[in-house]
Amino acid sequence: MVGLNHYLALSAVLFALGLYGALSKRSAVVVLMSVEVMLNAANVALVAFSRYVAPPLGSVMAQQGAFSGQVFALFVITVAAAETAVGLAIIIYLYRVKETVDVTEVDLMKG
């Protein structure tokens, strides 16, 4: 029977893959895509917690019911949408200025 640990392990694997991509890739677009993978992994963990874990008795979370995790996931999706829009606008601007989206070549602030 699939339970909380399965979802959390899947979430951890997705998070690690996204982390590797975000830190090791040269194309800014792929870095942004890897960040989206990490955000999705976090969302899977949040929704799994909201379904399987009981909030501590007497806490504000217990009064709010078991759906705070889903509410957090909704806000993560909202912020991810804003982040993607601004991030891609920055990439387009970068391409116009430097003719590249290779993050290793963008060193304008290097001393």
Next chain:
Amino acid sequence: MGVSIAFWILAVLAVSAALAVISVRNIFRAALSLTVLFGAVAALFFTLSADFLAVTQLLIYAGAIAILILFAIVVTPNFQFANRSNKLWFPTLVASALILAAILVGIFRTAWRTVKPVDLPTTDAFATALFDQRLGFVLPFEIASVLLLAAVIGAIVLAREK
């Protein structure tokens, strides 16, 4: 039982799609794999009885964000160094593996206070949790709208032609 089978299929699909995002040579194909991952995560939300979030995931991620990323790839033609890694890929691989190991140890060594999950449509209770008068998230909800407005204006200012 059916949910377990669905979970394993979707888990394999999601992990292979994430692997494709970081390993396929063509960035365009990587973006399409990312769309598959978004769909798999939406289906995982269905297996967790999070109906509203699953549909939101399909609309926002598989719809809007996937199209935005494909659009950014098309307007920045950079296929000559498609999906290459930088010089620090090996230390990054080791660090990611260590972090994965640490998280997995944390997951499996913690005694979670699990409850028996209920298989009901959760959209009703979700709306109550979000908009409850006393304990809801009405103020963050309103702030999120301001954040989206600021992001839209910022994106237009950054990306428009001078």
